[in-house]
Amino acid sequence: MAHHKSAKKRIRQDAAKRLRNRYYKKSTRTAIMKLREMTDKKQAEAFLPKVISMIDKLAKRNTWHKNKASNLKGKLMKHVGSM
Numbered sequence: 833m834a835h836h837k838s839a840k841k842r843i844r845q846d847a848a849k850r851l852r853n854r855y856y857k858k859s860t861r862t863a864i865m866k867l868r869e870m871t872d873k874k875q876a877e878a879f880l881p882k883v884i885s886m887i888d889k890l891a892k893r894n895t896w897h898k899n900k901a902s903n904l905k906g907k908l909m910k911h912v913g914s915m
Contacts, residue, residue, distance in 0.1 A: 857890065867880065868911060
């Protein structure tokens with residue numbers, strides 16, 4: 833267990849960051865799933881920029897690797913384009 837004040841603070845900060853990261857990751861995964869389930873092309877095209885923005889934010893914060901984000905974005909754009 834932590835003995836220093838700074839180590840205790842770091843544990844608190846890490847816990848808060850972990851919760852925040854879990855929230856953003858889960859909401860992004862849900863949005864991706866929702867986009868893949870859509871059948872209307874116009875609706876999907878309108879929703880795609882929001883999902884891409886969410887993915888980019890996760891990559892910017894190093895929550896997801898930039899290559900993972902790039903692969904996801906490419907697959908989603910291909911999916912929406914082939915509807």
